[in-house]
Amino acid sequence: MKKVLLALLVLGVLAAAAAGGWYLRRERQISAFAATPVTLPQAGITVIVPNGTGPKTLAKLLADAGVVTDPELLYLFIRREQAGPKLKAGEYLFEGTLTPAQVVELLASGKVKVYHFTVPEGLRAEEILPILAGSELKLDLRKLEQLAADPRFLRETGVPASSIEGFLFPDTYTFTRNATEEQVLTKMVERSLEEYRKADAQRKDGVKLSLLQAFTLASIVEKETGQPQERPRISCVFHNRLRQGIKLQTDPTVIYAMRLLRGVYSKNITRQDLETPHPYNTYTTAGLPPGPIANPGAAALQAALHPLDCDDLFFVSRNDGTHIFCPTLECHNAAVEKWQVEFFRNQRRQRTSGPN
Known part of the structure; x- marks a missing residue:
């Protein structure tokens, strides 16, 4: 009887040793797998992890996509690290060279593809x-x-x-x-x-524009110039005209009005367009149009609510993106003659005369 018990004891010890050895080998295998980098394609690999995806399904999903090499070892690594509850659903981009441990870390971070x-x-x-x-x-x-x-x-x-x-x-x-x-x-x-709200916090004393009016004027300023330094002065011109009851007479509103009226957008304005009544046509309708004509940026909003101090009532394009500003009609007419009439007359002469 003692011999039988001793034999069983020896077998138990051997079995435990074998199991322990297998466990240690498996642990080393998992650790080696988790630390072995995989070089992914240059474009990377995108994987969508649906809500409710369990560790085993996730491991297979990543292996099928080519992000990891062994789904079983990845699953065992996730279990060993107790990472399952930390993994987040979403769309992930795996790129470069990543170890399986780094893959799991990315999934736990929730840094999804954007x-x-x-x-x-x-x-x-x-x-x-x-x-x-x-x-x-x-x-x-x-x-x-x-x-x-x-x-x-x-x-x-x-x-x-x-x-x-x-x-x-x-x-x-x-x-x-x-x-x-x-x-x-x-x-x-x-x-x-x-x-x-940022622009409103810097609103100039005396500027009474509502939120909608501020966006409306800002959109006109945005369309009138691409020069940041000009926006506050162009805003000043419009504020002055509004204050004095002078029609704004700004071409971008006419273009927008004709788009609403005819369903076709065109940058070419005719005399008929200027004379066509429409709420957005500031040549025929006094004050601001009913709403914005475009989507202004921060600088245009700031200019609308904080215009420059000036006496100007007019501005004329120099045909290079900048403008000449004038406080009187006499100054304005002279600027129109120089920068519109004479400028384009000279342009036509140069085209017809050709090279010398």
Whole structure:
């Protein structure tokens, strides 16, 4: 009997030793696997981890995508590190050279893949929405257009108008793949209102513009010049004309009015356009138009609420992106003669005379 017990004891010790040896070998194997880097393709590998994905399914998903080499060892590593509850769903970009341990670390960080798009200053809403739809977010253009004119959505986002025009702030935006049309437009409106609050904090004494009027004037300033240093002075001209009851007579509003009236955008203005009555035509209608004609940036908003001190009532393009400013009609007419009549007359002469 004693011999039997002794034999069983010896077998138990041997089995335990064997198990211990197997366990140590397995641990070394897992550790070696977790520390062995994998060089991924130059473009990287994008993997979408759905909500509710368990460690075993995740390990297979990553192995099938080529991010790791062994799904079983990755699963065992996740279990050993008790990392399962920390792993987050989302779209991930794996690039460069990564060890499985680094892969798990990335999944635990929640640093999902992001997408960017940039909206330049001074574009109209009809130009901006296709930029969003054409981005890698793949937003639905029709839905964007519907939201841009949806009174309820506009009211909820804080737009004080019947259109989103003017409130799609020009900037570079970053979103994850699952961003919705509502979320993107809401973020852009929030940015515009944030910049308005900054500009409003520096509002000049005596400037009585409402929020909508500020965006409206800022959009006109934005369209009138691409020169940052000119914006406060152009704003001053418009403030002076508003104060004296003089029509703004700014060409960008005519272009916008004709777009609304005819459904076609054209930069070429005719005399008939100037004389066509429309709420947005500041040659026929006094004061500011009903709303913005484009989407202004921060500098234009600041200029609208903090114009330069000046006596100017007119400005004329030098045809190089800058302007001549005048306080009187006599000065203005002289500037028009020089920079519009004579300038283009000389241009025509040079074209017809040809090279010497």
